[in-house]
Amino acid sequence: MHVQACAWDADLMSWIGACTRHKGWFHQPDSDHISLDPRHPRVELLPQGTLTIEARVTPENRPQTLLSFERCFPWPGQFSLQVLPGGSVVMIEAQGRDTMSAVLPCPYVDRTDIVRLSYSWNALEGFARLAIERPEPDSLHMVHLDNARPMILTDLRSLMTRPHLTEIDADVMQIGLSDSIEPVGPRPGLLPQSPIMTDQGERFIHTLKRGDLVRAATGDLVPVLHVIRNEVPAQGVFRPVCLRAGYFGLKRDLVVSADQRVVMHGSDVEYMFGHEAVAVPARHLINDRSATYVDGPASLALYQLILPNHEAILASGCPLESMYIGRIRRHPERLSASVLSHIDRSLLPEHARPVSPVLKPFEAISLASARAA
Numbered sequence: 001m002h003v004q005a006c007a008w009d010a011d012l013m014s015w016i017g018a019c020t021r022h023k024g025w026f027h028q029p030d031s032d033h034i035s036l037d038p039r040h041p042r043v044e045l046l047p048q049g050t051l052t053i054e055a056r057v058t059p060e061n062r063p064q065t066l067l068s069f070e071r072c073f074p075w076p077g078q079f080s081l082q083v084l085p086g087g088s089v090v091m092i093e094a095q096g097r098d099t100m101s102a103v104l105p106c107p108y109v110d111r112t113d114i115v116r117l118s119y120s121w122n123a124l125e126g127f128a129r130l131a132i133e134r135p136e137p138d139s140l141h142m143v144h145l146d147n148a149r150p151m152i153l154t155d156l157r158s159l160m161t162r163p164h165l166t167e168i169d170a171d172v173m174q175i176g177l178s179d180s181i182e183p184v185g186p187r188p189g190l191l192p193q194s195p196i197m198t199d200q201g202e203r204f205i206h207t208l209k210r211g212d213l214v215r216a217a218t219g220d221l222v223p224v225l226h227v228i229r230n231e232v233p234a235q236g237v238f239r240p241v242c243l244r245a246g247y248f249g250l251k252r253d254l255v256v257s258a259d260q261r262v263v264m265h266g267s268d269v270e271y272m273f274g275h276e277a278v279a280v281p282a283r284h285l286i287n288d289r290s291a292t293y294v295d296g297p298a299s300l301a302l303y304q305l306i307l308p309n310h311e312a313i314l315a316s317g318c319p320l321e322s323m324y325i326g327r328i329r330r331h332p333e334r335l336s337a338s339v340l341s342h343i344d345r346s347l348l349p350e351h352a353r354p355v356s357p358v359l360k361p362f363e364a365i366s367l368a369s370a371r372a373a
Helices: 153-161 267-273 332-336 361-372
Strands: 015-019 024-026 035-037 040-046 048-056 064-071 077-084 088-095 098-105 114-122 127-134 139-146 172-178 195-198 201-204 213-215 221-223 226-233 240-243 254-257 261-265 277-281 291-293 299-306 312-315 318-321
Touching: 015 153, 015 226, 024 153, 040 153, 048 064, 064 153, 064 172, 088 114, 088 127, 098 127, 098 139, 139 332, 153 172, 213 312, 267 277, 267 361, 277 361
Parallel strands: none
Antiparallel strands: 015 024, 015 172, 035 040, 048 114, 048 172, 064 077, 077 088, 088 098, 114 127, 127 139, 195 201, 195 213, 195 312, 213 221, 226 299, 240 254, 240 291, 261 277, 261 318, 312 318
């Protein structure tokens, strides 16, 4: 299904590739983002970038190689990411005789867990970072490395366009490649022309600015502190989902990222979970009737609002979570690695807890199935 009425943001530049285990795409980055190796003038290097992997972690007592590839030319090398039975992720990046490795805790043992691994590097500054995130519930672990080297563009192009020739675990959902250092942590989930209810009626989210008043699901008017924008590959947890009019309080169809949480109310919610309202990621609402995946561009620009408290906002009548940032301003390292790094920490609020409990995947699927029956 393709939603013709949806306006995608075309000003997208940093994501240059994405793939699954069977197919992928790659766009040659601008020449400004490429350098040539002086020893091998025909070898193109990517001095900085980010490689992301979304996968389910297998709880079985065996190593799980998420991704691994090797090469012989122009010099021997390899790159691999492996999850060990003890609950750690091991990354190895070798070029010739130089090897860089990192070990990162991976405290996720539930097979329903989706994790996002990000390896970012900037060879000009000698900086690298390995991070692991779990969207449900929000959690982040990361480690920094020194002496980062550029990646060979041919390796990355082959990974994106010929993934069947690379060792990729069956539980890997998607791999993305950017020529920028991509943020980790909380992300937005609404498309630019999502209609948000304000004190002046509905306005597209990309037109809102600091100080504007939006109508919370409670009926209160609350000020916008920040409007956050981030570009993501349109796959995996960011794959577009169309929520259909007539469901979720929607007056018209609304496209969101698969990770955007919908706030759901009702007697069945209170009976099943003991709460007046719960939050459900859009991906768990997929049933080919009230919510379906849609086709879109290779990457998306997504938006979200930061409010003084974590509130549910109204988009075309549907209550959706605004951006939950917790107490990130108390953690300078996480703040500097996030989409909020450009904001002075003194201008950020603290969100003590989400506006509604976030359902676990099996709970969300049970609720969606009960409502679809």
